[in-house]
Amino acid sequence: MSEIIGINGPVITVSGGSDFCMAETVKVGASELEGEVISLRGGCATVQVYESTSGLKPGDAVRGTGVPLSVCLAPGMAGNVFDGIGRPLKSCGGIYIEAGAKKTASGASEKKWSVNFCVAPSETVFEGQTIAETVETPSVVYKVTVPPGTGGSVLSVSGNGLYSTDDVLALISTPSGVKEIKLAQHWPVRTPRPCKERYAPDRPLVTGQRIIDMLFPIAKGGTAAIPGGFGTGKTMTQHQLAKWADADIIVYIGCGERGNEMAEVLEEFGGLIDPRTGSPLMDRTILIANTSNMPVAAREASIYTGITIAEFYRDMGYHVALMADSTSRWAEALRELSGRLEEIPAEEGYPAYLASRLSGFYERAGYVKNLNGTDGSVTIIGAVSPQGADFSEPVTQNTKRFVRCFWALDRTLAYARHYPAINWIESYSEYTEELKPWYKANAGTDFMKNRAKIIKILCEENEILEIAKLIGADILPDEKQLTLEVARVIRIGFAQQNARHETDAYTPLAKQVKMLELIIYLDETCKKILAKGAHVDALRRSGIFDEIIGLKYEKQNGSDDGLKKYYEKIDLVFDGIVNKTENRYGV
């Protein structure tokens, strides 16, 4: 019998180490708290406990379960909230979380699901193949798949009907014996689920957020980081993406963040209607909540629980977007546990394996061909909360090595309430090249050229502002002043987006492209006007810049009629000013 011999916060030492294997899940004490073996040494095992260890004492029994930390994957996950190790929070006690709660996928294992089969006895099935389906929520069809590594001929199926998650749906004869297939599957969270092959990312995850879709796009199956100090809007940006991205499933991991934020997501997503399915956004959302006061070891696990669920839906052929808010809290959990284990720290107290853990996590993203031949993707968007908003700290730096999109949030922009506070000089996307063909086909052949022009104007503005800070903008040459004005239109009328405004919260891709074209047209026309000898003041007085800024609130999202009047207005300004100028000079 193994028992506790030492306790240090969430880390306990257990006698009888030879009874356990590495990474095995154990049950600790009378209330069966869940823990995981993290090292074996000299007849003792070190265990990290996923719940509060307050009240444990030496001599309490510890029981091995023989399986690694796993999550139960079953219908009922969509629309639900889980803690860091995959327990449904709705059935975890009263207003305070109870210790030793049990793991079920839905929290309502007695619920019966209406299952339709798509295989018959004696058929041969392969790993990953869908053998039955059930409607999980109005937005999600849950597919019962043959677990990876299993395959053979179907011995029996239990006919269409109502089943609970633990009922046997089918028996399969495999080389290693007869296997039962149930609605529920278990999968060890630290092992990536296999796929047939990985595709190169070639299509974007369309988010409806202009600065992201147009300037720094992310591919489906890609990775992105959102670093920013507190108050710069990481969570708001993540929420916007979770609401509007064109993914089938959203997995949102609240890792070491605020309890009220989780309450907000639950309430808000339950009320918002997904424009594509017509049912609440919550129906396609899975929340993993480990708030900052919940046990720190479960925070470490929460990231893996989330990505495993994401991969599971990917295997059904869905496009999944995973938001991790925030990966810094996860890294800090690693640091805290590492400190308790008295490991030798590397940079700023973080363990030396920080980089490999981060890369291991981000590498689980990808656009893949599943085992069953369908296509699916997992896109990872991780928030990073650097201490003191200093991007040179280890978590930001190591994350930067493994992600291909970097949306740097800027405190100055946030102070001016410019949201999303994505800084256009520091941010980048490495996917632009790979996505070129897609944008050419879907956003017009001129798109990439226009995008380059917009970026150029913003960069020029940045340089001009350096000078303007010293001498004032008024005495700059006219064309420089024009650049500042057009850049202002881009910044306020395009990059800035009001998440609370009905129309502005989400911009369809078609409208985004047209807005870009219109701004380019504005820039070119104004340059022509200046070339005719007019002054930039005349343009300012015409109010055309503010007109264009107002375009984002235009309700007729992207229709040609809606835009026509803006083109006409620009032309009108041109005619007005140019004619006056020409008259004055007697041309």
Next chain:
Amino acid sequence: MEYKGFSELNGQLMFLDGVKNPVFDELVRIKADRGVYGEEQLIGRVIKISGGRVVVQVFGRTDGISNGNSVCAFTGRPMETGLSADILGRTFDGLGRVCDGRGDIFPVTRKDINGSAINPVKRVYPRNYIKTGISAIDGTATLIRGQKLPVFSGNGLPHDRLAAQIVRQASAEGEDGKNFAVVFAAIGVSRDTMDFFRQTFEESGALSRVVMYVNLASDPIAERLITPRLALTAAEYLAFEKNMHVLAVITDMTSYAEALREVSSSCGEIPGKKGYPGYLYSELASLFERAGIVEGSSGSVTQIPILTMPNDDITHPMPDLTGYITEGQIVLDRRLHLKGVYPPIAVLPSLSRLMKDGIGDKYTRRDHPALANQLTASYAKAEEAEALASVIGLEELSETDKKYIAYGKMFEERFIGQKKYENRSMEETLNIGWDCLRLLPKSELNRMPPEITEEFFQGEN
């Protein structure tokens, strides 16, 4: 089970060997007959069990304790505090003992002071705002019932006055005063500060609704780790079991972090940034997350922790980690203070994350969200203009920039600035905001949906 003596005593850590059945996190009572110092009763907590050795963290002075004169009793239970509705109007010391000379209270329940994590799905998302009567808060960083909104201050800035004004004016506004309570925790504050708060509570007539937990600057360091937990346990009890709206004011959180650092370093732990332990974030979160509204209770806990930023540095780990946990922050600014603006609230870095859902049409006024946004954005531009003016001179500025300078000045003096006893209505606050904006050309109001500008702007002045 009682044990005589110990194996090792180092600062506030006591090491004992051969203890039978120690429980992690349990409370230990230490009795020491210290001869000339007199008898002393101390308490401690089991923080580590390793083999046969137990580490006890002692709260209080260990001076005069010897192997021969001390006896440790292991209680087998975590540290608890006795509570009843009678705690209102009473004052306790940093360890929860009555210290106002009015006799003990008779507890109806005992609670673990460490609390438990509130289940996120049982939380109710906070939506009702608390009117503080202070424009810079009500207008641009609205306080919401159930929120945790810290005040980031510096030494010598009037954070105490501000906190006092919030308590005074917020309590006056409670829809029914009966349901309102203040839990006040003083951590390592000076006697003068304590007296100031006591006086404020007396003046406002709220003293009978205030529970105070006081650890003075001269009290033992390790006690500071206990004081805020006692206060929050009391706050949770009043809110979730007695259905009261509780405002918990905790000052000064920096003293708490420093106590934690001191204890951590005496335990020989690996230090993180600026010597604070790596788990400072988790520690702070275990306090700050004890705010909110839960299902099945009509009460709420709203937290206003005050912390002084060492050297006014907002990137110091203390304000930095706090900002990551709390739902916004109110930042005080020395520059405004020197200009004579009271309260010297720096509007740009101040933020309330929950205000977006608690203001506007249904709660305050339709134009509030856009107005708050516009006021802040324009103030940011005013600061830019100010910076430019200091380089090229006021005269050289463009007409628009000059208007911004005027706006900035009026905004600081009329909107942010107000009297210490001035309790502005929401209507007044918003109207002053519009008065300031009217100094700017209409076309500069680019954060406003056009229909709002049309309705409220009504011509430039």
